[in-house]
Amino acid sequence: MTLDFELARQNMVSNQVRTWEVLDARVLDVLAALRREDFVPAAYRGMAFADLGLPLGHGEVMMKPVVEGRMLQALELAASDSVLEIGTGSGFITACLARLAGHVTSLDIHAEFTATARAALRAAGCDNAEAITTEAVREFAPAQRYDAIAVTGAVATLPQRWLGWLKPGGRLFVVQGRAPAMQATLLRVAAGTTEILFETDLPYLQHAAPVPRFVL
Numbered sequence: 001m002t003l004d005f006e007l008a009r010q011n012m013v014s015n016q017v018r019t020w021e022v023l024d025a026r027v028l029d030v031l032a033a034l035r036r037e038d039f040v041p042a043a044y045r046g047m048a049f050a051d052l053g054l055p056l057g058h059g060e061v062m063m064k065p066v067v068e069g070r071m072l073q074a075l076e077l078a079a080s081d082s083v084l085e086i087g088t089g090s091g092f093i094t095a096c097l098a099r100l101a102g103h104v105t106s107l108d109i110h111a112e113f114t115a116t117a118r119a120a121l122r123a124a125g126c127d128n129a130e131a132i133t134t135e136a137v138r139e140f141a142p143a144q145r146y147d148a149i150a151v152t153g154a155v156a157t158l159p160q161r162w163l164g165w166l167k168p169g170g171r172l173f174v175v176q177g178r179a180p181a182m183q184a185t186l187l188r189v190a191a192g193t194t195e196i197l198f199e200t201d202l203p204y205l206q207h208a209a210p211v212p213r214f215v216l
Helices: 005-020 025-033 042-047 065-074 092-100 111-123 160-165
Strands: 054-057 060-062 082-086 103-108 129-133 146-155 166-176 182-188 193-200
Touching (some): 005 025, 025 065, 042 054, 054 111, 065 092, 065 166, 065 182, 092 103, 092 129, 092 146, 103 111, 111 129
Antiparallel strands (some): 182 193
């Protein structure tokens, strides 16, 4: 039986994402319009709309649709915003950000991820997004500040230098803490606040895992 991707995508938005308190019309429209199946590894294409984190390789996963929706909503993106994404992965979130904002710079340590994402972004008509192969926790040094930063992998502790990459009024979404009960949080620079949004579990970014605990 052939999967009806259009119907499956609409069901994902209506039955998964909306019921997880994602009510922003712009976010829902983007998730309903973008062909998520085109960003999923071929082996998992039939599961593109499942409530699962799909394997991408290198121990990384594509976030669940509900987590993607909550992240996009929390960032409150304007059409003129510049966005930094840390963790390109499949490129699907990159494409969502590109539809919601003015320009997206996406970083990933794995060259095969950025290469695959570039092709998928071109196919989706996202000409306002770029994917760069680099390491974000220790090495990357931006030439500008951003209105928002979206981190698609977990960190044990937030790298403080990331906050310096935000403009006044900037927002940063990140999942932090120790598995399996990590906290998805939104930081607002101007207010100096950190809002805990929900609990989830994601693989750590490279160089961002907690120091192992030794038990005597």
